Amino acid sequence: MLTVQNVSFAYNTQPVLKNINFTIEKGQHIALIGASGCGKSTLLKIIYGTLNVKEGELYWDSKKLLGPLFNLVPGEENMKYLSQGFELQPYRNVSENIGQYLSNFEPELKQGRVEELLEIVEMTSFANTKVENLSGGQKQRVALAKALAKRPELLLLDEPFGNIDNFRRSSLRRNLFRYLKRNKITSITATHDKTDILSYTDQTIVIQRGEILTQKDTISLYQNPTDYYIASLFGEVNRIQLSSFTTLDNKDTILVYPHEIKTDPNATIKVRVKNTYFNGNYYLTEAILDNTILFFNHPYKLKAPEMIRITIPDEILKNRHRI
Numbered sequence: 081m082l083t084v085q086n087v088s089f090a091y092n093t094q095p096v097l098k099n100i101n102f103t104i105e106k107g108q109h110i111a112l113i114g115a116s117g118c119g120k121s122t123l124l125k126i127i128y129g130t131l132n133v134k135e136g137e138l139y140w141d142s143k144k145l146l147g148p149l150f151n152l153v154p155g156e157e158n159m160k161y162l163s164q165g166f167e168l169q170p171y172r173n174v175s176e177n178i179g180q181y182l183s184n185f186e187p188e189l190k191q192g193r194v195e196e197l198l199e200i201v202e203m204t205s206f207a208n209t210k211v212e213n214l215s216g217g218q219k220q221r222v223a224l225a226k227a228l229a230k231r232p233e234l235l236l237l238d239e240p241f242g243n244i245d246n247f248r249r250s251s252l253r254r255n256l257f258r259y260l261k262r263n264k265i266t267s268i269t270a271t272h273d274k275t276d277i278l279s280y281t282d283q284t285i286v287i288q289r290g291e292i293l294t295q296k297d298t299i300s301l302y303q304n305p306t307d308y309y310i311a312s313l314f315g316e317v318n319r320i321q322l323s324s325f326t327t328l329d330n331k332d333t334i335l336v337y338p339h340e341i342k343t344d345p346n347a348t349i350k351v352r353v354k355n356t357y358f359n360g361n362y363y364l365t366e367a368i369l370d371n372t373i374l375f376f377n378h379p380y381k382l383k384a385p386e387m388i389r390i391t392i393p394d395e396i397l398k399n400r401h402r403i
């Protein structure tokens with residue numbers, strides 16, 4: 081189990097992380113989300129042990145993590161941190177990079193392990209290619225394989241799929257998280273991409289301006305958002321005044337995602353279409369209701385300033401968290 085207790089941190093005088101507390105059970109996959117600059121990478125580096133913490137303590141099970149002043153080699157031995165820069169050796173080939181820290185005593189074992197890792201990151205055909213000749217996304221995949229090579233107990237991933245095209249991204253994510261679960265490797269993934277989070281993480285930790293806002297299981301965090309900041313990290317979201325959609329005469333507001341708003345010719349609420357944005361299998365439609373902007377998904381391109389009737393399912397109106 082990873083325990084982070086009362087950790088605060090500043091690079092200079094300005095606090096970057098404030099009184100951070102959480103625990104993570106072994107084998108769990110955690111998403112770390114929050115606006116750019118909120119402190120995600122800093123937290124990963126603190127856990128890995130490359131930044132010195134003066135306030136607070138960290139433990140892996142009962143072992144205290146002492147940080148860079150006490151470790152001869154930077155970083156905790158049982159962890160790997162995959163940073164946004166890749167730290168690969170450009171003049172060596174992909175296999176050599178992946179196997180760099182593996183023992184040479186049993187070459188066949190090493191070879192087998194490198195081949196297994198090449199398959200996970202779908203780079204088998206590049207085994208003998210020099211890293212300097214790879215694209216950014218390919219380098220990222222090699223760095224990932226290298227991070228996995230010595231079977232870390234805790235893998236810290238900083239925007240791990242940032243440079244990887246959509247085509248590869250989905251299969252890589254599936255391969256990686258399946259491998260991690262099967263091998264009971266705990267992971268923390270700092271990301272801005274909701275598709276990294278929703279299918280692959282058990283829990284999500286949300287950071288806002290250096291503080292933990294919540295730590296919750298990912299699905300319920302998404303399905304019943306309690307806070308506009310949190311919901312907007314998953315994409316577009318609407319603040320809906322309940323009195324606009326029900327006969328309730330109160331000022332309660334709920335958060336509703338665009339896909340949850342339906343058009344219905346029999347509905348009573350009319351909105352004026354302002355803009356539409358093509359999104360593949362639907363148009364994200366921007367409309368105006370009582371002087372406020374609202375987003376909903378629609379299968380066709382609606383024409384501004386068309387009036388259209390919309391509704392929100394009763395179940396959402398009844399059960400969604402009031403804010």
Ligand SMILES: Nc1ncnc2c1ncn2[C@@H]1O[C@H](COP(=O)(O)OP(=O)(O)OP(=O)(O)O)[C@@H](O)[C@H]1O
Pocket residue numbers: 091092096114115116117118119120121122123270
């Ligand atoms: N080496 C450094 N020296 C001084 N300030 C730093 C340093 N690294 C980061 N910061 C500052 O600390 C804050 C947190 O940065 P951090 O990189 O942890 O954010 P982040 O949430 O990972 O951002 P992003 O999502 O954009 O990667 C930012 O205000 C950043 O400018």
